[in-house]
Amino acid sequence: MYRDRLPQLDGGLFLTDSGLETVLIFLEGVELPEFAAFVLLDTEEGTERLRRYFLRHMSIAESAGRGFVGESATWRASPDWAAKLGYDTAALDRLNRRSIELLASLRDDFERAALAPLVISGCVGPRGDGYHPGTLMTADQAEGYHAEQIGTFAGTDADMVTAITMTHTGEAIGVVRAARAAGMPVAISFTVETDGRLPSGESLGEAVAAVDDATGAAPAYFMVNCAHPSHFEGVLAVDAPWVQRIRGVRANASRRSHAELDEAEELDDGDPDELGADYARLRAAHPQLVVLGGGCGTDDRHVAAISLACMA
Numbered sequence: 001m002y003r004d005r006l007p008q009l010d011g012g013l014f015l016t017d018s019g020l021e022t023v024l025i026f027l028e029g030v031e032l033p034e035f036a037a038f039v040l041l042d043t044e045e046g047t048e049r050l051r052r053y054f055l056r057h058m059s060i061a062e063s064a065g066r067g068f069v070g071e072s073a074t075w076r077a078s079p080d081w082a083a084k085l086g087y088d089t090a091a092l093d094r095l096n097r098r099s100i101e102l103l104a105s106l107r108d109d110f111e112r113a114a115l116a117p118l119v120i121s122g123c124v125g126p127r128g129d130g131y132h133p134g135t136l137m138t139a140d141q142a143e144g145y146h147a148e149q150i151g152t153f154a155g156t157d158a159d160m161v162t163a164i165t166m167t168h169t170g171e172a173i174g175v176v177r178a179a180r181a182a183g184m185p186v187a188i189s190f191t192v193e194t195d196g197r198l199p200s201g202e203s204l205g206e207a208v209a210a211v212d213d214a215t216g217a218a219p220a221y222f223m224v225n226c227a228h229p230s231h232f233e234g235v236l237a238v239d240a241p242w243v244q245r246i247r248g249v250r251a252n253a254s255r256r257s258h259a260e261l262d263e264a265e266e267l268d269d270g271d272p273d274e275l276g277a278d279y280a281r282l283r284a285a286h287p288q289l290v291v292l293g294g295g296c297g298t299d300d301r302h303v304a305a306i307s308l309a310c311m312a
Contacts, residue, residue: 002159007117014067017057018294026267036076041098056300062114064307072099075125078149100156122153122161130165133200142174154182162187168200169210176215189223194257196235208242223248226295228255229278248291272302276309
């Protein structure tokens with residue numbers, strides 16, 4: 001519906017969801033093998049749980065009359081992770097399709113009530129760990145790996161794909177190439193450490209420039225996710241063209257490093273109101289930030305606080 005022109009590029013504020021996997025594990029007591037939420041799509045009960053999750057977040061956007069970017073529950077739904085969980089290619093294709101069908105089933109009701117668009121995004125996660133780059137992939141390797149999932153999304157009602165928690169530029173470039181080959185708009189969301197650099201050591205500015213240079217500025221936009229605003233706010237405070245390419249944020253409420261979060265046995269959900277104030281400050285400095293949601297440890301309370309704080 002929106003592949004030809006993504007409405008979030010027109011400047012209006014769009015909300016998205018929060019930390020799906022941490023909500024399911026820590027708040028709802030769901031066991032997610034390999035941190036994979038897509039396995040819930042294999043049962044009616046699991047699909048209904050995801051439906052309720054999305055509806056909680058969509059209701060915030062609906063009440064505020066804001067658009068919503070629905071990210072499919074497929075961050076782990078790529079070949080390597082699926083193989084670890086016992087899913088073959090056919091099963092993986094089926095569940096990726098079901099993830100988009102779930103969001104499509106909610107679109108009409110949302111758009112009638114909110115009078116705003118619901119953009120459906122096929123969520124692509126990293127081949128490796130989301131906080132540690134592990135073995136760095138070349139762009140060719142990444143394109144070959146991610147082409148299967150992105151190709152599936154291209155045959156659905158998905159409007160775009162978003163690569164969430166990219167840790168290095170080689171993988172990001174490969175995702176963009178695969179999306180371009182499939183005719184899909186694509187957004188790239190990098191994660192950063194407490195020093196504002198990618199886990200690979202690349203600066204955020206270097207990473208955005210490298211992806212744009214290698215792909216002819218093919219991404220619709222870039223985002224930052226799974227880092228506290230204090231980890232990257234200073235990095236954005238420069239007068240450089242690449243900063244304008246950052247149009248979305250899905251931040252953690254926790255100020256902890258990735259290593260500390262990996263070792264934590266309890267959820268650090270921070271303070272929703274404080275996070276909302278952080279977003280308002282970011283938006284005041286960078287009005288191009290138009291897609292706002294939460295990262296690990298956040299839930300619909302945080303998204304509601306962000307929406308309220310960014311009312312202006």
